[in-house]
Amino acid sequence: MVPLATLSLAGLVLAASLSIWSSVAADDEWPVHLVDRAADAGLTRPSIYGGVDRKRFILEANGAGVALIDVDDDGWLDALVLSGTRLREDARTAITWPAGEAPTARLYRNRRDGTFEDVTRGSGLDRKVGWASGVCAGDYDNDGRLDLFVTYYGHNLLYRNMGGGRFEDHTDARGLGGKADRWGSGCTFIDYDADGRLDLFVANYLTFSLDTAPNPGEGPNCAWRGVSVNCGPKGLPAETNLLYRNTGSSFVDVSDGSGVSRVSGRYSMSAIAADLDGDDDVDIYVAADSTAAILYRNNGDRTFTDVALESGAAYNALGAPQAGMGLGVADVNADGRLDLVKTHFADDIPALYQALGRGLFEDVALPAGLAVENRFVQWGVGLPDLDNDGWPDLLYVTGNVYPEVEARLPQYPHRSPRVVFRNRGDGRFEHISALSGPGVAAAHSSRGAAFGDVDNDGDIDVLVMNMNEPPSLLINTARVKHAWIGVRLRGTAANRRGLGSTIRVTAGGRTQSRVVLSQSSYYSHDELAVHVGLGGVTQADRVEVRWPGGDVTVVEALPANRMHEIAQLPAGARSRR
Numbered sequence: 310m311v312p313l314a315t316l317s318l319a320g321l322v323l324a325a326s327l328s329i330w331s332s333v334a335a336d337d338e339w340p341v342h343l344v345d346r347a348a349d350a351g352l353t354r355p356s357i358y359g360g361v362d363r364k365r366f367i368l369e370a371n372g373a374g375v376a377l378i379d380v381d382d383d384g385w386l387d388a389l390v391l392s393g394t395r396l397r398e399d400a401r402t403a404i405t406w407p408a409g410e411a412p413t414a415r416l417y418r419n420r421r422d423g424t425f426e427d428v429t430r431g432s433g434l435d436r437k438v439g440w441a442s443g444v445c446a447g448d449y450d451n452d453g454r455l456d457l458f459v460t461y462y463g464h465n466l467l468y469r470n471m472g473g474g475r476f477e478d479h480t481d482a483r484g485l486g487g488k489a490d491r492w493g494s495g496c497t498f499i500d501y502d503a504d505g506r507l508d509l510f511v512a513n514y515l516t517f518s519l520d521t522a523p524n525p526g527e528g529p530n531c532a533w534r535g536v537s538v539n540c541g542p543k544g545l546p547a548e549t550n551l552l553y554r555n556t557g558s559s560f561v562d563v564s565d566g567s568g569v570s571r572v573s574g575r576y577s578m579s580a581i582a583a584d585l586d587g588d589d590d591v592d593i594y595v596a597a598d599s600t601a602a603i604l605y606r607n608n609g610d611r612t613f614t615d616v617a618l619e620s621g622a623a624y625n626a627l628g629a630p631q632a633g634m635g636l637g638v639a640d641v642n643a644d645g646r647l648d649l650v651k652t653h654f655a656d657d658i659p660a661l662y663q664a665l666g667r668g669l670f671e672d673v674a675l676p677a678g679l680a681v682e683n684r685f686v687q688w689g690v691g692l693p694d695l696d697n698d699g700w701p702d703l704l705y706v707t708g709n710v711y712p713e714v715e716a717r718l719p720q721y722p723h724r725s726p727r728v729v730f731r732n733r734g735d736g737r738f739e740h741i742s743a744l745s746g747p748g749v750a751a752a753h754s755s756r757g758a759a760f761g762d763v764d765n766d767g768d769i770d771v772l773v774m775n776m777n778e779p780p781s782l783l784i785n786t787a788r789v790k791h792a793w794i795g796v797r798l799r800g801t802a803a804n805r806r807g808l809g810s811t812i813r814v815t816a817g818g819r820t821q822s823r824v825v826l827s828q829s830s831y832y833s834h835d836e837l838a839v840h841v842g843l844g845g846v847t848q849a850d851r852v853e854v855r856w857p858g859g860d861v862t863v864v865e866a867l868p869a870n871r872m873h874e875i876a877q878l879p880a881g882a883r884s885r886r
Contacts, residue, residue, distance in 0.1 A: 340789035357412035372756030374832030443832030447498030460493030495580035503858030512577035513548035586668030589859035596633030635831035639692035652687030689758025697791035697842030708754030761836025795872035
């Protein structure tokens with residue numbers, strides 16, 4: 310969470326922003342209007358996470374993720390909101406909550422009428438009170454139901470989906486009990502060996518103990534802008550990451566043999582699993598706080614090598630590490646390659662890594678215009694096509710980690726608005742937050758964000774975790790309805806939900822690439838179905854699915870404005886519609 314080398318950006322940030330500020334909405338009216346409907350929808354339970362007016366320890370600051378997941382397979386996205394807990398005043402132990410008030414994860418069932426029902430009780434997801442971090446989803450046993458893995462400070466949990474909205478804790482039964490005092494952060498299911506079974510990658514943040522953690526102001530890494538704040542991450546020991554191979558009956562720790570644990574000295578946060586070099590196996594990219602990002606290249610022999618530095622995805626364009634928090638993935642320039650966006654701290658800007666091919670990337674955030682806004686700490690992020698014009702836009706949520714700073718430095722508010730950039734389709738983005746509706750303008754201290762079509766109206770909505778407040782549900786009430794297409798996968802030889810598959814949609818002479826992800830944004834899980842805007846085109850001429858391991862399924866002439874399920878076919882087969 311600590312910004313590095315941001316002062317050297319200041320001149321470039323100002324120069325870049327002056328040249329494009331006046332271009333906002335110059336071409337045509339921006340139709341996207343995001344409205345927070347959480348209260349009306351019944352999403353009213355606050356996510357408790359540490360102190361409200363001060364946060365004495367870094368454990369209280371990072372917050373947690375959210376998930377949009379169709380728990381009951383009725384075609385409507387349900388909502389999972391994670392939570393933490395709170396420490397006793399002037400003590401280092403968590404408070405004891407009255408019966409019925411414990412801040413557990415909350416599961417809300419979509420009623421299909423714009424409202425949700427809190428079905429936490431009886432779901433099995435309310436049995437743990439603690440410091441939750443991230444959530445990733447995947448059908449690890451290929452039974453057709455989406456399972457969940459939730460990371461915590463202390464002890465992570467694997468929830469098997471039993472059907473009927475019920476989950477069971479299968480952590481120990483599947484060999485994932487692990488070390489009790491680790492701080493789990495990001496996670497992602499991944500079929501790294503293309504055997505059809507989902508394996509599991511778990512990122513770890515740092516080694517931390519409430520018994521020995523320094524108080525604010527007690528060390529060189531315990532102040533920010535002259536204000537005493539919680540200490541870290543610098544000065545605290547970094548942790549290594551974990552990889553578990555799914556044998557069918559259990560998960561086996563292969564962190565050492567795979568090379569994953571050889572990468573050290575990183576404060577790992579969010580993680581994504583996608584084929585980033587086009588060789589048909591799935592790689593892992595990890596945002597790291599105040600240190601270089603990690604790009605675990607899948608070598609195709611059940612081992613990984615960190616190639617972030619030589620790939621151009623370790624640092625920003627100035628060669629500096631950043632406070633990497635959230636990750637988004639999409640093909641922002643319609644060249645058929647997957648690009649990356651990574652969020653960072655205040656006085657810094659997101660990195661936008663444009664894929665150059667052969668696993669190489671270049672940070673183009675400055676020429677793309679993202680330097681317009683750098684006031685806020687950035688967290689959950691996505692590259693959704695908010696207006697369905699065929700170009701992925703950028704949305705990220707914000708919120709400071711030091712509530713006590715605002716009283717002395719009001720230019721760094723604890724609660725801050727969301728930020729939206731419109732993709733112009735020419736390599737540049739417009740800062741268009743002011744025209745994107747009250748849900749964007751509202752100030753919160755937010756962390757996780759999940760993207761998906763909550764109301765099944767064909768555009769992307771956003772679920773947001775807010776610290777010590779109820780979540781936000783940003784419903785997209787776009788005034789202009791462009792065409793779109795949705796793609797849901799069903800693997801046969803590959804994993805059941807097609808996690809890690811790259812989907813290429815060709816329509817109107819342009820090809821867009823997307824990927825099916827287990828985790829993205831900040832510690833969050835987006836809708837599994839891939840959503841692609843088509844503008845004024847009435848059909849997708851060709852949809853190509855590249856499954857983990859290299860199998861390819863091609864479907865042609867898919868009509869717009871509906872969700873399509875594509876099943877994996879035998880090698881060489883082609884489905885026509």
